[in-house]
Amino acid sequence: MIVDAIKKEISIVQIKKDLSLYNQLASRLGATHVKILETQEVILDYRAHYKCLVPKCRYYNTNANCPPHAPSFESITKFIACFSFALLVGLKVSSTVVSTSGGKEKDKDRIASRRKLSQILNELEAEAFYGGYYFATAFSSGSCKGTWCVDIPCQALENGKSCRFPLQARPAMEAAGMDVFKMITNAGWPIYPIGGRCQPDSIPYGMLVGIVFII
Numbered sequence: 001m002i003v004d005a006i007k008k009e010i011s012i013v014q015i016k017k018d019l020s021l022y023n024q025l026a027s028r029l030g031a032t033h034v035k036i037l038e039t040q041e042v043i044l045d046y047r048a049h050y051k052c053l054v055p056k057c058r059y060y061n062t063n064a065n066c067p068p069h070a071p072s073f074e075s076i077t078k079f080i081a082c083f084s085f086a087l088l089v090g091l092k093v094s095s096t097v098v099s100t101s102g103g104k105e106k107d108k109d110r111i112a113s114r115r116k117l118s119q120i121l122n123e124l125e126a127e128a129f130y131g132g133y134y135f136a137t138a139f140s141s142g143s144c145k146g147t148w149c150v151d152i153p154c155q156a157l158e159n160g161k162s163c164r165f166p167l168q169a170r171p172a173m174e175a176a177g178m179d180v181f182k183m184i185t186n187a188g189w190p191i192y193p194i195g196g197r198c199q200p201d202s203i204p205y206g207m208l209v210g211i212v213f214i215i
């Protein structure tokens with residue numbers, strides 16, 4: 001990896017060139033869908049954040065990246081306002097992976113898929129960071145507790161301890177209040193509401209989605 005010295009200013013021409021390189025990198029890493037976004041296309045909706053609370057998700061208050069420890073709605077609003085560009089990244093998966101029914105086998109596939117998306121996001125975040133975009137920050141899909149610390153307690157909630165997976169675990173877009181369904185639909189990618197009542201074979205595929213804020 002080539003590490004550039006921090007520049008006083010990055011021209012818009014250079015930013016667009018770098019965004020295009022990150023877009024290509026995401027595809028090479030296995031992302032099935034990638035879109036460069038202007039950050040006014042990021043949609044925050046207070047109701048998204050409430051989906052973690054009503055009904056209460058099993059990961060609520062179990063780790064440092066899910067509510068009530070995830071960035072607050074007020075804080076994420078201010079954070080996103082500081083950025084101009086982001087990369088929306090999708091990973092198409094089997095509908096059985098994202099369905100809410102199923103046993104251990106499905107859990108194994110779901111964990112592997114979520115880890116794959118996290119790894120793509122992590123690579124993009126690192127590439128941007130070392131390319132001089134030192135505020136680059138990724139948000140992933142689903143809980144880090146169900147992706148990285150499965151069946152073990154969150155270490156980051158213990159006093160004086162940090163996350164076991166600092167380079168991989170990130171808050172989920174939805175936990176931070178982003179309306180992922182709308183953002184994906186606006187990007188022109190088909191996405192389906194998958195819940196306890198839907199049969200996986202009635203849906204063509206599932207989609208895991210993350211975002212990397214670049215500059």
Ligand code: SF4
Nearest residue numbers: 144149154163164169
């Ligand atoms: S220690 Fe594990 S559960 Fe806690 S924030 Fe890090 S990845 Fe998530």
